[in-house]
Structures are given as C-alpha cells and as structure tokens.
Amino acid sequence: MxxxxxxxxxxxxxxxxxxxxxxxxxxxxxxxxxxxxxxxxxxxxxxxxxxxxxxxxxxxxxxxxxxxxxxxxxxxxxxxxxxPAPGSNDRAEFLEWLHFAEGTLANPVIVQMLAPRFGGLGEGYAPFVEGEVVKLLDYVEHHLDNREYIVGDSFSGADINIMYVIELAMAAGMLANRPACADYGKRMMARDGYRxxxxxxxxxxxxxxx
Ligand SMILES: N[C@@H](CCC(=O)N[C@@H](CS)C(=O)NCC(=O)O)C(=O)O
The missing domain is CATH 3.40.30.10 (Glutaredoxin)
Incomplete structure (x- = not known):
C-alpha cells in the first residue's frame, strides 16, 4: 500500500x-x-x-x-x-544517474534559479555557483547528445528523477544553448505518464x- x-x-x-x-x-x-x-x-x-x-x-x-x-x-x-536488474550491465550507471539528480545537480541549479528572488547571490558567491551550474549542465548536455534516455536505451526511474531538474533548468532559461537537454526535456514531457x-x-x- x-x-x-x-x-x-x-x-x-x-x-x-x-x-x-x-x-x-x-x-x-x-x-x-x-x-x-x-x-x-x-x-x-x-x-x-x-x-x-x-x-x-x-x-x-x-x-x-x-x-x-x-x-x-x-x-x-x-x-x-x-x-536495469541488479547485476546487469547498466545497473551501476542507472544508480549513478538516479542519485546524481539530487546528490549533485539539483542544489546548484535551484540556488541559481532562486537567487533573483532573494536579492541575488552577491559578487563573491555568484561565480562559484554559476560556474558549477555550467559545468554540471554541460556534462549532462554532452551525455545526452545522441541519446534518447539518460541510461541505456530505455526509459527508467533515473529519467524521472533528473527530469525535475531539467524542467527547472528549462524554465529558468538555462537550456537555451543546450539543445540535447532541451530536446530530451520535451521528449520526456510528451510521455503519457508525465502528462x-x-x-x-x-x-x-x-x-x-x-
Ligand atoms: N532531496 C529531496 C528534496 C526535497 C525537497 O526539498 N522538496 C521540496 C519541494 S520540490 C519541498 O518540500 N519544499 C518545501 C519546503 O522545504 O518547505 C528530494 O529529492 O526528495
């Protein structure tokens, strides 16, 4: 239940x-x-x-x-x-991407996205956070180039976890020059389950x- x-x-x-x-x-x-x-x-x-x-x-x-x-x-x-089943080829990569979404990606993206609402990050902190966001989103962009899903060749729970962050990044204009992430986001949002x-x-x- x-x-x-x-x-x-x-x-x-x-x-x-x-x-x-x-x-x-x-x-x-x-x-x-x-x-x-x-x-x-x-x-x-x-x-x-x-x-x-x-x-x-x-x-x-x-x-x-x-x-x-x-x-x-x-x-x-x-x-x-x-x-992917435990012990299968894609299992380790699945767990990594599933947990990368919250463990590494979400925090800097959200901090940068919310900053304007709280008076900005300040001169000292802004380059630190913005540099991190560029590095992480470029990494995801490179990974998604020529891939339909975040892991292997089928939709998984890792797609669901990372999509929340991709959707925030999209809404915040962070994907303007990241076509692989933007297309991936649109594809995921077209799924019946997402709708x-x-x-x-x-x-x-x-x-x-x-
Ligand atoms: N790392 C947690 C983060 C949970 C989280 O911060 N959720 C937000 C909503 S997106 C929340 O509950 N915010 C309300 C609050 O903090 O008062 C997860 O992935 O579940």
Missing part, C-alpha cells in the same frame, strides 16, 4: 509520474505551499518533521527523498520495469502552467 504526500509545484510529481508509468495503485494526499513563503506547511510537517515532498508511506515505511523512494518503489512494485502526472498533480513550475 502506497500513500503519497504530494505538495503542489514540487518534486513529488516525480512519484506520481513513476506510479502512473508502473500502473501501481496508490493514495494521494495533497498539500499546499504557503502563498507567500512557498514553504510546505504544518499539514506536511505533521507527516514528516522536515515537511518535504515527496514524502511517502510505503507498506508502513515513512520515506522522504526522491531517489530513495523511486529505488524502493521499483524494488517492491516495479516487477523489473523502469530499472498524467501533471493532470493529477498540477504543474511542476508555476509559470509554465503545465
């Missing part, structure tokens, strides 16, 4: 997308952000002390952290879909409107 706590405009869209791609049944509990701070509120804090999305309860296990939730759902409910996730959970980025 899976209960997904979904926060509007958030990473929990990933888990809706995953569950829709798998065709696994789940219950969704919706949470709203505070209209001014955009933070999650007491209703999500009542489920997990960090009040972060996604939060999910999977067969009694309370979990927060997209990569871990994706990996665990695939392990328990995936029936071999959307992930269903947006239909059920609302847009990932407010201004994109879905």
């Amino acid at each position: 899976i209960t997904l706590h979904h926060l509007e405009y958030s990473r929990s869209t990933r888990i809706i997308w995953l569950l829709e791609e798998l065709g696994v049944e789940y219950e969704m509990v919706r949470h709203q952000r505070h209209p001014e701070t955009m933070r999650a509120q007491a209703d999500l804090a009542a489920i997990h002390p960090l009040a972060k999305a996604p939060t999910a309860i999977i067969d009694g296990n309370l979990m927060m952290e997209s990569g871990a939730i994706i990996e665990y759902i695939l392990e328990q409910y995936g029936e071999g879909k959307l992930a 269903k996730a947006i239909e059920l959970g609302g847009p990932v980025v407010p201004s994109l409107g879905g």
